[in-house]
Amino acid sequence: MWVLLSGHFSVLLLSLGVASVALVLWLDWRMDEIDHEQFHIPVTSDLFLFIFKLGRLVVSSNIDVCLRIYGIRKATPTFKEIPLPFDNSLSKVIYANAITLTPGTVSMVLDKDKLLVHSISREGAEELAQGAMADIIPRIRQQDVKTVPVRKKRRTL
Incomplete structure (x- = not known):
């Protein structure tokens, strides 16, 4: 194309x-x-609320990054370790990916109980440390997530 x-x-x-x-x-x-597995997340109103809130954060972060690029605000790049308030791995991955999707922040290393994040500003890193992004992640209980083994398919190149 x-x-x-x-x-x-x-x-x-x-x-x-x-x-x-x-x-x-x-x-x-x-x-x-x-x-060889897939996760089936239940589609609830929490999922749609998460998508809406993440979209709002992406737009506001995009404006913040533009202001820093044009010099209206000062860029203060920083690394910050953020504690993970989730107990299951799927929520942790959704959290790390949501941070990476937000302009000006990148998830670097995901451990069992913490996440290393690079942010374009100290303020953004502090907001993450205070739980700004963690609050919008839908609470997924381990029993709600169904792991479905995928049948192995013969693939040829």
């Missing part, structure tokens, strides 16, 4: 495109070899 829309048909770009498609297919195949 990109090739058709861009109008660039050089041998280098086409060969890099083919190589990247092959790499993605290989990675997908390898991931299927390693992990």
